[in-house]
Amino acid sequence: MNRLKRVKLNQLKVKDSFWSPVQELVTDEMIPYQEKVFKDEIPDVEKSHALANLRIAAGMEQGEYYGMVFQDSDLAKWLEGAAYSLVIKPDKELEQRVDAIIDIIEKAQQPDGYLNTYFTIKEPEHRWQNLLECHELYCAGHMMEAAAAYAETTGKDKFLHVMERMADHIEGRFGTDKERGIPGHQEIELGLMRLYDVTGKDKYLKLAKYFIDERGQNPNYFKEEKQKRDWDHFHMDPENTFYNQSFAPVRQQRTAEGHSVRAVYMYTAMADIAGRTGDKELYEACVRLWDNITQKRMYITGGIGSTVEGEAFTKDYDLPNDMAYAETCASIGLIFFAKKMLDIEPAGKYADILEQALYNGVLSGMQMDGKKFFYVNPLEVNPGISGELFGYKHVRPQRQGWYTCACCPPNLARLLTSLAQYAWSEGEDAVYSHLFLGGEFDLDKAFISVHSSYPWEGRVVYHVEGKQKSAFKIAVRIPAWAQNPKVLLNGEEIDVDSCRKDGYCYLERVWGKEDILEVSFDMRIRKIYANTAVREDAGCVALMRGPLVYCFEGIDNGELHSLRVCTGKEAKAKERVCTEGIFKGMTLLKVPGVRMTGSEQLYSETAPSSEPVTLTAIPYYAWGNRGINQMRVWMLEKR
């Protein structure tokens, strides 16, 4: 098994007309906003109390713990995001404030290495008794990821050492020939792998692998645990083994089941471990699970987890649009999983979905002002129904300032600030460009500066400055949907077919100091049909252009369910670059359609008649930025 290298973020400088403004929003608005939330300084949003919990645990403040049992993890994800943001935009004051928080974390750590504000403040006698419900390992995993990130981006190791002590505490307790245990919510595996990355210590990889392999073994750990303790936290039923993916040993799992964030975090760790250890059986399980998700259980937006009940996967082809769950965190987790798979096998099937989730189901999680967030990302919203009636109560028709369970906002922060890492991998003999991200990228084999006006235009230029005298490949992704892809090397056209393999175009040579590689393709508007087995998309069409899924909003188009999108040969949707307002610079679509008008009666024999209309479609990620109104991705089609 090939195994590509994750490129360190410090080497990567994003300068992209699409993403740099988003990253600026994150550094300038979202990270400061979220910091204020953690400090309970934002009025009229759900209270966080995450920093106060930490200070109380550190003995610096009197007070009661407040929040979910996993409140520490919100702060951890933010710390990770803050660490990455320092690469995008060095900020001494932020760094000092983070250092101050790390000092508190260190003080909150117990003499034996234990770190968790909930159990330290509220139930010290209950530590490690309820892994099913209490997220101790989950919070530890997020703190490890944050600590590793901060060490990597700042070179400071205090936080890293704190988390190494916690990892050692855990490693001293759980494992083969030690106490049995697995996390109720997978994440520790990812944290341990990040510690392994940064420290190179095998024991962390070994422990991560233990947690992965122990899951689903007989007897089920969670059932045993529940019998041992006489207290519950959430009254979770350990018999619901799908929920936490303990229904079978992970290597035998064939379908993506249960809580979708738990699932994709686990698959990410499985892929990471498989890649590093060459564990073929584990890798094959990952491929099966990837295929099941992306071929049967994923929204076109890259959203996963169709149901609010258990925030879970349901069944093949069950993808309701108006009842969708499609948690932002789940799509983020799908990106994590995709990247780990790419690092084993650079194939378009992973990168295309990574990109699809990123530009749609993930980016939709954030208001264009960076201050409001979706937890649930529906593909259809109906004001007066969504968020109000049974079945739709979880579907908020507009983004919220904060959530009681606030996993998504800081998860967005850490993903978006580390985005460059998802754009590149380096192998022994190749450099891989997965995403068309403009910027300056100081890779081991070459310094590559990229100019791109993606996703609006399909043209990307790579200025390559080779660093080695021997030949190596630059592999540039060609999306599966790209029509007429053209590749020019120093102005000369390359035969794409001859160098294209699994979604990448491979160009091997000794790269000079001023080589220019230009990739371009047609960004036509694509009419997308779902598999006919998807009940909820029957008779419908969705529009994509490049990686972007488009949607229709009521504010532009009126009542959406009485409209049809014309898909006949004559009917051509047109692009229009928006020149003003909040959508300035975006390519919107003008789509030929009809509006159906029927009888006033509730039921009648009068077939609705149609009048032609021109519909406006906007990128899905931008929906819900103009007040509460109707939205649909899948529109009924008129052929």
Next chain:
Amino acid sequence: MNRLKRVKLNQLKVKDSFWSPVQELVTDEMIPYQEKVFKDEIPDVEKSHALANLRIAAGMEQGEYYGMVFQDSDLAKWLEGAAYSLVIKPDKELEQRVDAIIDIIEKAQQPDGYLNTYFTIKEPEHRWQNLLECHELYCAGHMMEAAAAYAETTGKDKFLHVMERMADHIEGRFGTDKERGIPGHQEIELGLMRLYDVTGKDKYLKLAKYFIDERGQNPNYFKEEKQKRDWDHFHMDPENTFYNQSFAPVRQQRTAEGHSVRAVYMYTAMADIAGRTGDKELYEACVRLWDNITQKRMYITGGIGSTVEGEAFTKDYDLPNDMAYAETCASIGLIFFAKKMLDIEPAGKYADILEQALYNGVLSGMQMDGKKFFYVNPLEVNPGISGELFGYKHVRPQRQGWYTCACCPPNLARLLTSLAQYAWSEGEDAVYSHLFLGGEFDLDKAFISVHSSYPWEGRVVYHVEGKQKSAFKIAVRIPAWAQNPKVLLNGEEIDVDSCRKDGYCYLERVWGKEDILEVSFDMRIRKIYANTAVREDAGCVALMRGPLVYCFEGIDNGELHSLRVCTGKEAKAKERVCTEGIFKGMTLLKVPGVRMTGSEQLYSETAPSSEPVTLTAIPYYAWGNRGINQMRVWMLEKR
């Protein structure tokens, strides 16, 4: 205000090729089956214990109360059905068993007239303290209806006197200048009106009117009540004033809100009181509520109450098919309401809907063997999803033997056995035929014998034997959908247009001893479209023929959401009378359609292609009689 007379059941003998077998099923299977359920003699179904509760309350047996707080009402509805069934099929043994039950009821009645097994056995100290939740008035109302029915059909008055004593007990307690009170679940009003019918005692009408008018007055009774007591039964929130229609005085209500059975029972009582008292304001409220239901909040099947949450109405045009609630009892209540409106104003808009609910959303509640029942009547069922996943758990894909809350099965029994009463009304100068029900009907003005092969054929023959020397009208309903209606009087064609008014054809004359009136109309297959505001029916068509809504089942047609019904001018659905199997004698439809086949991929640019197929549609009421399989009423259309 005109006010028609309810014709007594004893005068009406149904002999109908469609309904007589159904009534036989009720008398021969359903009523004996339900009697066994009440006696806890049917294994593997939800336990009823209703008769045991009664014997315990009567001091004839030791034991604990079991069941819902309204368990008495199941038995009451069955008693009412049994009373009616004695007209259809005299049965001395059944009558003796009913008499024996009435003896127990009498014994269970307390010295002060109080009758309710739950409070007598379990919480005698809590009587009349919790009208919001505890159904004391509801159970009393059903017992009153049963007692009045039994008195009317058998002439025996013991049960009637028992319930008069209970009514007097209630009347002594509640009313203007007495204790305040209204029922949490409306029904007592209907019971009192039936007592008023049979006894002619004004006090019962007055008390019914009190309960109607007191609802929704300020301060809200339920909120006051809740403050007074220190116990709850169901933890209902009296602030949810929509649920029990206490959000406004009933005369001011403009939309059908809340629990749909509560609502239509109340509207029925309102219409009944309005009709008898000439209360125009109350009547106008009824018209508004009727129009709101039937023009904005009713399924094509006559199902009402779109959501499982509170078994309630939701919003105008919100009619999800696969999440429908559409409780059998609610459609039955809609029929009650329709009949009371008809008795005030004989108009097609009431009778057409009465018939539509009867042949579809009501009849679907019963398995063709009479032993299994739907509580919820969906318009779309998807095996593996319906009854299993969030949002669809209440939608059972097959009928059940019994329910913990078993309101629907005995409600079906009493409606179907008293069906003839819904077919006729008599006014001062006219006889109204609302339903095309074959049989012999001994009305005050005429003896009419009807031959009909409805709903399969649109031809009904009335043999009229006038009983009076003066002229009177016979008004025969002409359904709004009937095309080319023809009326022949003694073989001579009448100009329908000249005698048609509000859905009825009026023929006035001195009726002889052997007049023959023949009504016929075209029973063509109708393609029905929903108002374009109904999201869930957009792009779809449903088929009706006569009063019957048709549906498609997977067993006949394969995967339903990949099919389209062709509606072009060329595409004609055909009738085929089924000659064998459980559907023998039914008219099924052979419908031109296409099956869509697309890419194997979850999402692709390949538009599904179509191949022509012939689809089979069956009457909606007959669905679910061939094992679990997919079902849809609304099918995507290919024009």
